[in-house]
Amino acid sequence: MVTEEVVDLSRLQFAATAFYHFLFVPLTLGLSFLLAIMETTYVMTGKEIYRDMTKFWGKLFGINFALGVTTGITMEFQFGTNWAYYSHYVGDIFGAPLAIEGLMAFFLESTFIGLFFFGWEKLSKRQHLTITYLTAIGSNLSAVWILIANGWMQNPIGAEFSWVTMRMEMTSFWDLVFNPAAQAKFVHTVSAGYVTGAMFVLGISSWYLLKGKHVEFAKRSFRIAAAFGFASALSVIVLGDESGYAVTEHQQTKLAAMEGMWKTEEAPAPFTLFAIPDDDKRQNTAEVRIPYALGLIATRSTDKVLPGIDQLEAQAAERIRRGIVAVQALESLRAKTVSEETRAAFEAHKADLGYGLLLRKYTADVGAATPEMIARAARDSIPKVAPMFWTFRIMVALGFSFALLFALSFWYSAKNTFTEKRWLLRWAVWFIPLPWIASEMGWFVAEYGRQPWTIYGILPTHLSTSTISATSLYGSLAGFLFFYTGLLVVEMYLMFKYARLGPASLGTGRYEGEADYQPAR
Amino acid sequence: MLDYETLKIIWWLLVGVLLLGFAVMDGHDMGVGTLLPFVGRTDVERRVVINTVGPHWDGNQVWFITAGGAIFAAWPLVYATAFSGFYWAMLAVLWALFFRPVGFDYRSKVADPRWRTAWDWGLFVGGAVPALIFGVAFGNLLLGVPFHFEDNLMPVYTGTFWALLNPFALLAGVVSLAMLTFHGANYLMVRTEGQVYERARLASLIFGAVMLVAFAGAGVWVASGMKGYVITSVVEAGALPNPLDKSVAIQAGAWLGNFRKAPLLWLVPGAGFAGGLLALLLAWARKPVLAFIGSAVAELGVIGTAGVAMFPFIMPSSSDPRSSLTVWDSVSSHLTLSVMFWAALIFTPIVIAYTGWAYKMMAGKVTTAFIESHDRSAY
Incomplete structure (x- = not known):
C-alpha cells in the first residue's frame, strides 16, 4: 500500500543517495581533465615533475573515484527498487540514455581508469596519455547521458502516452538527445565539475605553499588550476544563465518559486536580490529588488511577461x-x-x-x-518558495565568488607573484569545500523545483514509487546512511592523509617528508 | 527498422549476452574476491591476488551496470517488478558491491594489518554475496514469483524476503556461486604462480566439481516434475505489450517443453556440462588459459539453460499467472527497442575490442617480487 509516508521516505532515500553520489561526481569530472592537462605537459616537455603531478593528483582522484563508483551503482538500480511505477511509466524513454551511458561512456571511463593507474610502465607515453584523455572523455560522456535522462524529467519531449501499454513511449530519440533542457544542464553541470576540480588542486597547492612544502610542485599545480578554474568559473556562470533560460521556457513554476514571484509583474520583471518569502502568507517581506533585471535575464527581452x-x-x-x-x-x-x-x-x-x-x-x-x-x-503544483529562493541564491553567490577567486589567482599567476599573496592562498584553502556546496544547492533547485512531479507535467511524484512498506524503507534508508556515512569518513581520512603527504606518497625519493610515509607490511 | 517481433527476440538474446558478459568478466573478479582470503595467506600474496584484477575490475563491473540499464530500457516492466519485488535481495547485492571499489582502492593505502584484513573480507563479501544472490534470484524466477499487476500496471509483490530462500533457489545460488568462483580460480591460475597458483588450482577443482554436481542436481529437480508455466492463449508476438492480455497455466514439467519441441536445445545444458568438465580437467592438467575459456563456456551453458527453459517467460507469477512477464509483453516500444538495438550493435563490439586491448597490455603473471617493488603504486 503506497501511503504518504512511503512516498516521503522514498524521496528522502533518493535525495540522500543522490546527494552522496554527487559529492564524488564533480571532482571526477573536473580532475580527470586536469590530469590530462598535466600529463600533456609532461609528454610535451618531458619534465618528470609533471608526471609526478599526474600521478599524485591521480592518487587523490582514485580515492574520490572509488566512492563515486560505489554510490553510482545504487543510482542505476534505485529506480527499479524504489520507483517501480516510474520505471514502468517512463522506462521506455528514461531507460535508454541510462543504458547508452553504460555502453558508450561508463565502459570507456572504467576500462581505462585501471590502465591510468597501472599502465605507467606497460604503455608508451603516448598510449598512456591517450587513455588518460579517454578516461576524462568517458566520465564527461557519462554526464551527457545522465543529464539527457534528467533533462527529460524536466522537459519531457519526444514522447507520447499510450493507453494500451499504459505508459509514456518514445516518439523521437533525437528530440530526447537534443532536448534543450538537457544540453543546457550538461554544460552547466560539467563546468561546475571543472570548477570543483580546479578549486581542489588550487586549494591543496596553496596549502603546500603556505607551509613551504613541495614548492615547485605546488606552484605548477596552482598555475594549471588557476587557468583552468578561471575559464570554468566563467563558463559555469554563462552556462548557468543558459540553464536558467531553459527553465524559463519549460518550467515556469520552478522559476516563479526560485524567484519568489507571487504576483505576475509587468515586463521586464525586477530581480529580487533579497527577501524573506513566507509560503503561508504567500508574500515576501524585506525585499531588495533590482528593477528589470529578472525579465532581461530570464526572457532576454523587455516585453515578455513572467507569470507569477x-x-x-x-x-x-x-x-x-x-x-x-x-x-x-x-x-x-x-x-x-x-x-x-x-x-x-x-x-x-x-x-x-x-x-x-x-x-x-x-x-x-x-x-x-x-x-x-x-x-x-x-x-x-508550485514548489515551496523559501527553500528554492535561498538555495538558488546561495549557489549563485558562491558561483560569483569562485569566479572572483580564480580571476585573482589567474592574474597573480600570470604576474608570477601569487606565492607572496598569502591572503589569496589562505582564501583558496578555505574555499576547497564550497564548490560541493554550490553543486548540491544547484541540484536541490533543479530537483526540488521539479516537484510535485517526477516527470514534469506528466507523472506526479506521489504515484511514482514502488509498493513497498514503510518499514522496509526505514530499514533501507538507515542502511544507506550507515554505509555511506561510514565510507565517507574513511574516504575523508584517506584524502586528508594523502593530501598532507603530498607527492612524498609517490615514493620517488624526490620529495621531502618521504620518511613520514610508512611502507607497507 | 526490424519488425517488432524480431526485435523482441533479439532483445532476449541481447540481455542474455549482457548477463553472459557480466558472468565472464565481472564473474571472474567476483570469484577472485571470494577466494582472496583463502588463496592468499600473507599480505603480499593477497596483494598478488588483488592485483591480478586490479586494472580491470572497474571496467568489468560495468557489465553489471549496463545489464541493469539495458533491462530498464528494453524490459521496463521486468526492471520495475523484479527489482522492487526482490527489494531486500537487491539491497544486499548493492551493499555487498559497495565493498569492492573501496576495498580495491583503499586497502593498500594504509599499512595497518587490521585495516587490510578488514578490506580483504569486504572484498570477499563483495564477491560471494552477489554471486550467491544472483543464483537465488534465477532459482526463484524458475519457480515463479508471487506478484500481480494492479489495473494501472503497478506491480505488487506479495511474498517475503525469506520466501526467496527456499531449497531450490538456494541450490541455484550454489550453482551460481560455485560457477563464478570456479571461473575466478581459473583466472587466478592464468595470472599467478607458486603458492597462490597451487591454491587457485585446488579451488578450481573443488568449485568446478561443486558446480557440476549442483547444476546436475538442479536439472534433475526441474526434470522430476517441477512446475513450469505455459501460455494458453494465442500469442500475438508482434502486438503492443500488455502483460494482462493473456492466460497462463502452471504445469508440471513445463520447463522441459522447449527442449521437447527442439531437441537441439539440449546442446545448451550440454555446453554447461562439457565446458565445466573440460575446464576441470584442464585446470588439473595445468592449462589455465584453456580452463578459463572452458569455465566461460560453462557459464554460457548454465545461464542459457535457465533462459531457454523459461522462454518466452522472463518472470512468471506464481500467485497470478496471467501477470507473468514474457519476452512478448514486458518490452519497450518498437522504436526504443530499435534504437537500443543499434546502440548495442555499435558499442558492444567496440567495448569488447578495447577491453581486449587493455588485457593484452596488462598481460603477464603478477608476482610477489612485482608487489614488493611496487609497494606504493600497486593495490
Missing part, C-alpha cells in the same frame, strides 16, 4: 479540471468500454492527464474530486 505564482496556480487548476476528463476517459479505455466518444475525449484531454493524476493524492476516484481538492492539487 497566483497566475500559474490558476492555470494549473484549469489543467486539473481538464485532466479529470482525461483520467476518466483513460479508465473507461482500460476497462475496454471503448467507444469513439471516449477515445476522442481522451485524445482531446490527454495533454492534461498528468494534472488529473495530481488529484490521486487526495482521492482514488478523480471524477468525484471536490473544488477544495482541486485547489489543493493546484497549490501542490
